[in-house]
Amino acid sequence: MNSPFLYIVILTLSISCKPNGEKLKVEDIHGKWMLTKILENPVIVDSSAHFNFQKEGELGGHTSCNNLFGKYEFKESKVIFSKIGTTKMLCHGEKNSQEISFTSSLPNVAKVKIEEGELIIENSKGEILFRATKAQ
Numbered sequence: 594m595n596s597p598f599l600y601i602v603i604l605t606l607s608i609s610c611k612p613n614g615e616k617l618k619v620e621d622i623h624g625k626w627m628l629t630k631i632l633e634n635p636v637i638v639d640s641s642a643h644f645n646f647q648k649e650g651e652l653g654g655h656t657s658c659n660n661l662f663g664k665y666e667f668k669e670s671k672v673i674f675s676k677i678g679t680t681k682m683l684c685h686g687e688k689n690s691q692e693i694s695f696t697s698s699l700p701n702v703a704k705v706k707i708e709e710g711e712l713i714i715e716n717s718k719g720e721i722l723f724r725a726t727k728a729q
Contacts, residue, residue: 619667622646622705626712626725631694633721637687642695644712644725652677657692658684672705672714698722 628642629635636642637657645653646665654661656679663677677699684692703717714723 617670617705617707619646621707622667622672622712623648625728627728628695628723628725629711630724631691631722632698633724634691634694637691640688640691642691643728644714644723656695657688658682659692667705670704670706672702674699674702 623646625643625645628644631642640657641655642657643654644661646667647653650664650666652661652663652665652674659679659682661677661679664675666673666675679696698716701716701722702714704715704719706713706715710726712723712725712727713721714725715721
């Protein structure tokens with residue numbers, strides 16, 4: 594007998610798990626992630642925009658022109674950024690536009706997942722804010 598409940602359980606498990614069936618853990622996001630897209634716009638090649646999720650909830654990174662620092666909390670694919678700050682270097686042109694998109698998206702971060710080796714950071718509506726690949 595096919596039960597609608599069974600289909601819902603299977604769907605829920607496939608959404609909340611990594612491809613190998615395990616739930617995403619904080620250790621999975623640790624490290625430096627180079628941004629490839631911000632709000633689905635490709636990142637400028639020489640901008641070095643990235644997040645660095647460190648142990649103990651420390652967040653570092655680069656916003657295109659400035660260094661990023663702060664805290665993060667992670668629990669079951671939900672992520673909360675807090676005490677975020679940046680340096681105040683002057684920024685021009687495309688890098689400035691990219692930095693504005695980067696920093697204005699930070700307060701909207703709500704969820705994180707990894708699909709096919711790509712880190713995807715979303716807002717609470719499931720809209721993609723950032724895409725990144727793990728730095729080598």
